[in-house]
Amino acid sequence: LDFSLQTTSPALDSGDPVHATDPGGTRADIGARYQYQASDYPYALTPTVVIDELLANSESDQDWIELFNRSSNSVDISGWFLSDSASDLRKYRIPSGTRLEPGERIVLSEQQHFGVASLDVGRITGFALSDVGETLYLSSAIDDHLTDDRTEEKFGASLPGETLGNYRKASTDTWNFIPLQTPTPGKANSAPRIGPIVISEIFYAATTDPDLEFLELLNITATP
Numbered sequence: 711l712d713f714s715l716q717t718t719s720p721a722l723d724s725g726d727p728v729h730a731t732d733p734g735g736t737r738a739d740i741g742a743r744y745q746y747q748a749s750d751y752p753y754a755l756t757p758t759v760v761i762d763e764l765l766a767n768s769e770s771d772q773d774w775i776e777l778f779n780r781s782s783n784s785v786d787i788s789g790w791f792l793s794d795s796a797s798d799l800r801k802y803r804i805p806s807g808t809r810l811e812p813g814e815r816i817v818l819s820e821q822q823h824f825g826v827a828s829l830d831v832g833r834i835t836g837f838a839l840s841d842v843g844e845t846l847y848l849s850s851a852i853d854d855h856l857t858d859d860r861t862e863e864k865f866g867a868s869l870p871g872e873t874l875g876n877y878r879k880a881s882t883d884t885w886n887f888i889p890l891q892t893p894t895p896g897k898a899n900s901a902p903r904i905g906p907i908v909i910s911e912i913f914y915a916a917t918t919d920p921d922l923e924f925l926e927l928l929n930i931t932a933t934p
Contacts (some may be wrong), residue, residue: 714745715739715741721739721740722739723736723737723738724739724740725737725738725739725740758779759781759848760778760848760876761846761848761861761863762776762780762815763775763776763875763876763894763895763899764776764839764846764873764875765839765871765873765893765895766840766841766843766865766868766874767869767871768841768871769871771871772821773819773820773825773838773839774817774818774895775792775819775824776815776816776817777817777818778813778815779810779812779813781812782812784812785809786808787808787810787816788805788806788807788808789803789804789806789852789854790804790849790850790851791848791851792804792824792846792847792848792849793837793846793847794839794840794844794845796845800834800849801833801834802818802824802832802833802835802837803832803834803851804832805830805832816896817895826838841870842866843864843866843867846862846863846865847860847861847862848861848862848863849861863887864887868889869889872889872893872903873889873890873893873894874888875888875894876899877899877902886902888902888903889902891903904930905929905931907930909925909927909928910927912924912925
């Protein structure tokens with residue numbers, strides 16, 4: 711809920727130069743000046759349940775999906791739906807009485823819950839996750855009617871047995887859904903997988919000859 715301009719925003723000190731300066735004496739910013747105060751928001755934040763980790767390339771095992779209550783509120787997800795299709799969001803209905811406490815996780819598996827062979831009464835149209843990537847949808851619902859609250863997670867291809875999940879990048883305070891080092895169903899996500907090939911150096915500001923610009927790739931493993 712903090713709508714303050716970020717320190718890297720191009721709107722800082724970019725307003726009309728003849729406008730009155732900001733309180734600090736600098737040139738006016740573009741847009742309304744705002745300083746975040748927690749007391750501005752006396753109500754509880756909307757509960758947030760996210761798709762936190764998944765196994766899509768399970769080979770002979772089974773796919774699974776982990777949901778995580780990232781909020782500080784208890785959230786009843788009874789009757790919410792999971793799907794891998796934007797045109798059919800009601801493929802699997804989460805059982806009645808399913809509630810996630812703050813920081814709690816739940817793991818749903820292909821065989822027991824959402825898969826084609828599942829006997830779960832919540833399975834409407836069985837599905838599996840694609841090992842080459844697709845989009846997974848979590849939709850809230852009230853009395854089987856979908857609400858406007860929907861979370862979607864688009865993910866790419868993954869290696870056999872490798873999971874993909876949320877990783878917070880502290881430098882930008884953003885979340886990335888990327889390959890992880892170790893599967894952690896029902897637990898906090900592991901660190902991200904790095905490599906085997908990484909971009910180790912970039913030269914992008916050649917002042918004399920643009921042909922001098924380059925990218926360097928590095929194999930950080932012990933094998934070709």
